[in-house]
Amino acid sequence: MYKLENHKGCVNSLNFHPDGSLLASGSDDLKVVVWDWKCGKSLLSFETKHRSNVFQSKFLPLGGDLHIATCARDGQVRLAQVSVQEGLRSSRKLGSHRGPCHKLAVLKDQPQVILSAGEDGIIFRHDLRNSKPERVTNVKRGESELELYSINSHPLNSNEFCVGGRDQMVRTYDQRKTGSGVPPLKLYCPFKKFTNYMSYHVTCALYNHNGSEILASYNDEDIYLFDVNGEEHTFVHQYMGHRNGATIKGVNFFGPNSEYIVSGSDCGNVFFWDRNTEAIVQWFLADDNGVVNCLEPHPQVPYLCTSGLDWDIKVWVPSFESEPALHGLADTVIENVSDRSRWAYTPDINDNDSQMLWMLWRHLSSRDRTRVSMTYYARFVK
Template sequence: MEEHKWVNDPLVMRYLRSKEINDSLRLIHQSKLSSMKSLIDRIGLDYELVGHGGCVNCLEWNADGSILASGSDDLHIILWDPFLKKKIANIDTGHQGNIFSVKFMPQSMDGLVASAAGDGKVKIHWVDHAPSTNSTPQASLQCNCHVGRVKRLATAPDIPYLLWSGAEDGTVMQFDLRTPHTCTNGPSNILINLLSHMGKQAEVKSLAINPVRTEQLVVGANDPFIRLYDRRMIKITSVPFSAERPRGRQNLLATSSQSEESRSAIPVGCAQYFAPGHLPQKLDDYRRRFRSLASTYVTFDQSGRYLLANLGGEQIYLYDCSTPNPPVTQVPLLGKEPLNGIKGFTLPPEIEQIKMQANAAFQQRQYTTAIGLYSKVCVTSIKLRVVNVVTIFLSNTDGDTYAALKDCISALRLDPLQIKPFHRLARCLLDLGQAVLADQAFKLLRERFPQQANSSTFNTLHVEVQKKLELEEQRSEKESARRGELEDESDLLEDGDSSPNFTENEKLWRAQYWDYTSRYCGHCNTTTDIKEANFFGNDGQYILAGSDDGCFFIWDRNTGIVERVLRGDESIVNCLQPHPFTCMLASSGIDSVVRIWSPLPQVPICYFNNLPTLLNIERVIPDRLGSVVLDAESAAMANQRRMNADPFEMFLMNMGATAEDAMPDITVRPRRAASSPDDDQDEDPRAAIQCRQS
């Protein structure tokens, strides 16, 4: 019988031993240990914190990670000692609506806790850390200036007296604890008023302060744009309510729309917008299909340079805040020489090995895995970038045509003399509705490869481009006619139309938005609007997010590969907050408990053949909480089907049926099969309808 040997990680042991010898290395090693790959691979459910009587909607660690705060539908905030697994305090907040956000005020020795809720109120509570069953601490701030649900709070680590709140009334308010606050007839502390720029549909869903450059405030709203502001340049404004209307959103809207002060409070140069490059031009189509987009969570990494946004109804996106990155459809297409002067080379053995693994995953239709593997190495190879384009097409996730376009352009910048990426570039532009750019790409293609000009592939592409150009011309004429009709019916439009009424500044900011640098796919975010996404690891090497399928996903930040999928809730995982220093996570969702996740003990080598049983692994979406989803590919595909299902089908699915069972005459076109990653066929059609986010 084979001797029981344990899989030891000597690096971990070396860190622990050096920490005992030299205490000055403690924080360095503690940081490294929080994100080692061997520990990430063993993360599992450690224990549960039981005490709430409703859904847990928000989690927050204090600065040193010794206390975890949780807010719930039961209107209580509980402070936990996560290591002793016990309550420190149970705060009866006095809110009258679900608690959506909780924050420790900086430099308060954890004695001040802020809360925001669905009742439109923001409160700051004095906290007695002496253990007690329930307490109703005195509130140092009680504000009911908002007229909509308050979804997020934000604090700055170096400014202990400021607090920001964002609400569905379309405003971000700033509270200064050094001055008394009184809720008068209308708010007097508005920092950002989206109603003044976007019109009556504006809502603030999320916000965050840059921890390194605390003058930067980022705001997520009910659209695909992320707004980064320099708050030093913004003037605090007030919106006195009209005496003719009752207090509420309509009063705030009516007063804001007439306030020149609100519109001029944000100078043009103090805002930078971010959005996925494929979405802004689709907004009209989304409105017609009742598909909503909202940034349910925004956060910075610890360097303050990168911004992560969980876009409800879509994917998770990473943005670089310091480097201009316009969408690829706004950049001149290509040069004539490779950027690096190299037209080709042989792949090193280690790259070739990863390519073989990616090809194998592709053949098995594990497209998410294949994309991740190709992405690891395609920066060094034009051919692999082209193969990655095909794989992205077949993965069938929202935004993959635009992602493929970005890879085509990257491949052609490395070597503009490659015909395959040129052809797929034109195809991507066609599918994105960019007929004029597709025509330009086709002309470049014909100019650089005249020997192929009479081939059937060229002729087919040319016919499709011309058809798209004609359709776009007809559509443009219809829109012009419709615009004229709307101008003639301006009175009717004022009363009943829901079209956005943007200011000139808003139009300018939207026109100059920056594109994403990376995206993360596999989860589903359509059901709740408080779903978080976070960085994990000492350098933010991993990305975390919950999902509507009751699981949470861990991605490699650089490659986008799904590293782990774990079952975290009976219904939906909304909140994921990493511990600031150790390899530990806190999660919550629809269940009334808080779950703590940390690396589980290692397994003897002789047990590896029985690994799924030992680690409580199930093949697709598991039934048991804490278990690992081994087949992340199937989980990701199921989530994509969920995101692209229409509401009626989702209703039937939740009742244990499918739309095909109920309506056998309705057929769904299957994804085409590809025999090879080098297959020249074009991508399959996409599902068109997506359920509306609640």
């Protein structure tokens, strides 16, 4: 629909206010901008006081002024209190990791509490009423701390959360069970224990709308959907065709009941998959510099904001009255798969050409069973 332009660096974070009225963005320029996205204009911009790239900026569900939590490459977790009329009122450091901190989890029914996960392997709970954070646990791979890239809270049970990082496992924890080396509630991994898959790792993991499933995107691999009650090495669905190799890339659900999966790609495109058929049902170029990292669906209506290496934010709205033709998709999928240095495990698929043919066949056959109708969009808006 339009571009939001104010930042002077790559935009690493997008977050809608819970009521959907505002959008907050964080950038390499160390600033957070609050947008009236409906009008396509910025309401305020403020310095976060981070010393390096801002990776996350999230609204807190508190009354009065706007409260925005941020984390960054400098490891700090900070809280800013801002007013649209007066700008930044206050800023304070809530805590700090010994390495970059990429993601925060905001708890819906505990508005004073923020969870953070850092590359030091530590998970902190930041209670705004306390002067120091509480260490929930430290996640280890063998004897070493595991670099964490993602944390997400269960939508219906804020005591539970999932994390992903520099190995193949998605781990779930209970924030009430604290202490060094606390074991996870459960582990999820799509791969069998083959040596050639040891370098795959999780760049983003999150729950669906009711917490019954977890979605995880893997570096230089595919996107996998797990049943929270499933076994460790089983997955429900696998979504293929994009490329996740250049950055720590996000992934998200789209639709009121998580009907679609949406991800950016190193080719600069955004991909939509049907959750059940695994078919690519939409794709489009969303970053001129070549990499889309962030995808933020609006909480009430079928709008989507994206950002990446470009210095702007793009706002997308549904406009087609017929199913997209998807011209050029097959060539892009083939190029993305060819660019991978390693290959996903698929039964009876042992070479690169076979895998590409199998992927395209699955897309074309399942797409016949998938229709993106205006009826769905009307129901979503309603």
